[in-house]
Amino acid sequence: MVVIGAGPYGLSVAAHLRAAGVAVRVFGEVMGSWRHAMATGMFLKSTPDATDLSAPEPGGRLADFRRVHGESELTELTPIPCDVFVRYGQWFQKRYVGDVEPARVAGVDRAPSSSGFAVRLDDGRQLTAAAVVVATGLNGLASIPKELLRLAPEGAGAGALVSHTSHHSDLSRYAGQRIAVVGGGQSALESAALLHEAGAQVEVLVRERRVRWGSVPQPRRPWPQRLAQPASPLGTGWMLAAVCRAPGGVRWLPAAARLLLFRRALGPSGGWWLRDRVEDVVPVRTSCRVTRAEASGSMALLGLAGPGGSEGLAVDHVLAATGYRLDIDALAFLAPTLRRRIVCVPGSKAPQLTSMFETSVPGLYVTGSLAAPMFGPMMRFVAGTQYAATRVARDAARWVVAP
Ligand SMILES: Cc1cc2nc3c(=O)[nH]c(=O)nc-3n(C[C@H](O)[C@H](O)[C@H](O)COP(=O)(O)OP(=O)(O)OC[C@H]3O[C@@H](n4cnc5c(N)ncnc54)[C@H](O)[C@@H]3O)c2cc1C
Known part of the structure; x- marks a missing residue:
């Protein structure tokens, strides 16, 4: 059997x-x-x-990784640097997965x-598999609005005047x-x-009326508050607590309700620890829509619409966050004939999945964000990973069991 992807979901499965x-x-x-x-x-x-990634036995949590390496315990008030999470994933792989x-x-x-x-495979090798688990995360799914795509004509490559945040691992190239x-x-x-912080002149263009910020976690909340706003891995509140407690229950909601949940739960917001680095530091225009974009020499000219009317903005580069x-069709590695056999959630291009994350193609499983329109925002x-990996592994094992 084959697992495609070695991020949190692929490793856990x-x-x-x-x-x-x-x-x-x-x-x-x-x-x-x-x-x-x-x-x-980034944090x-x-x-x-x-x-935490999902391990088959106790001892594989992020806290265990920190303890084993003699690193201090992380609390709700300590944002986790990405590189710590990468090292945790690598440790988890060695301990529970082995060869990747x-x-x-x-x-x-x-x-x-x-x-x-x-x-x-991209190196030309071929193999057969009784079952395949797609755990490729958001790879290939980055979305840039069509009005901005004019800044990235076909073939512009690295010279395009617009790029998606997922295309970057080092933003310091934009200094100055x-x-x-x-x-x-x-x-x-x-x-x-x-x-x-890298020395670029930045302006943030936000469609919403205001920027939302997460609230500072309160590790010891009084019980009436905990009752009114129960905690969940995604934040506080009854709705989040319910969808995290019972992802399988979300699956029974009508498709339209699940898609609404997908779009509305956890709207855009910034982490509480980021606020001081942005508010009153970086100019932010709210209620601002980009209505057009065109290249003028080496510059990008944006047309903006806001409460005060329309205006223009000239920049060296546009970063689309x-x-x-x-969109299952964006997974180019799936053969078109296979993709056509994958039934999607009505009103979306995300796959319809069984309670065990299997698509309508027997033996083909999908995890991670693409499963969110079925199982909710978690x-x-x-x-x-815990909910998905235990179910996928239990079900997929029926396709092939080692001697
Ligand atoms: C900027 C940003 C910040 C985020 N912050 C958080 C956070 O704080 N907490 C949180 O829980 N989630 C966060 N997320 C969501 C995060 O993406 C998921 O939680 C998590 O990474 C999903 O794991 P995954 O295994 O599904 O995908 P990924 O982590 O994206 O892993 C996908 C894997 O698939 C591999 N892959 C892709 N295509 C192929 C292919 N064709 N062949 C072989 N391998 C392939 C990739 O190399 C990678 O190993 C964030 C996402 C973004 C974009």
């Missing part, structure tokens, strides 16, 4: 499969997204308790002469330049802080 004695090959760079699709200097927004092959999967199709899958960051969530606000679109975060 693989750990459970290996513990169950299933012969599994795992492809991808260990914690690849956290090493290359996030800028140096996790989630708290340490919500950042760094090759990328370039193609998956039905095997011609069996019920399994033909898997093609004028940069417009489009978006009002954590990626936008943290990128803006890092750009400013505009999120991701869940699947967008590391906190969902």
